[in-house]
Amino acid sequence: MDDVNSSHEDSKVHVEFFDWLKDKYANYNIGEVKAKMSIKRNYLGMTLDYNTPGVLNIDMTESVKSMVEEFPQKVQGRNATPWTRNLFKVDESSK
Numbered sequence: 001m002d003d004v005n006s007s008h009e010d011s012k013v014h015v016e017f018f019d020w021l022k023d024k025y026a027n028y029n030i031g032e033v034k035a036k037m038s039i040k041r042n043y044l045g046m047t048l049d050y051n052t053p054g055v056l057n058i059d060m061t062e063s064v065k066s067m068v069e070e071f072p073q074k075v076q077g078r079n080a081t082p083w084t085r086n087l088f089k090v091d092e093s094s095k
Contacts, residue, residue, distance in 0.1 A: 005043045007050070 006017055018035045025033055040049045045063035050056060068075075 003044060005041075005048070007048075007056070011037070 004021070006014060008014060008017075014035070014037060018033070022033045039051055040047065042048075045060060047059040047062070048056060049059065
């Protein structure tokens with residue numbers, strides 16, 4: 001298991017969950033179970049912001065910018081649909 005995110009209004013619940021995870025996976029020889037507790041954090045390409053009580057703000061701007069910048073082909077023009085002639089074309093040399 002990797003990249004687990006938990007959220008709860010009571011920080012004691014986080015501590016209990018973290019202790020449970022450590023006990024559960026202690027004998028699997030998979031490495032140390034670690035935790036970060038913060039009001040604003042990055043998780044799977046999302047910035048999760050809990051600064052406003054009772055509200056979760058999710059921002060994926062940086063993740064989307066990165067995808068656009070790293071896309072291997074220049075994307076230009078407009079299409080009425082996302083379909084192109086390459087939709088079912090497989091690049092066998094791709095990793």
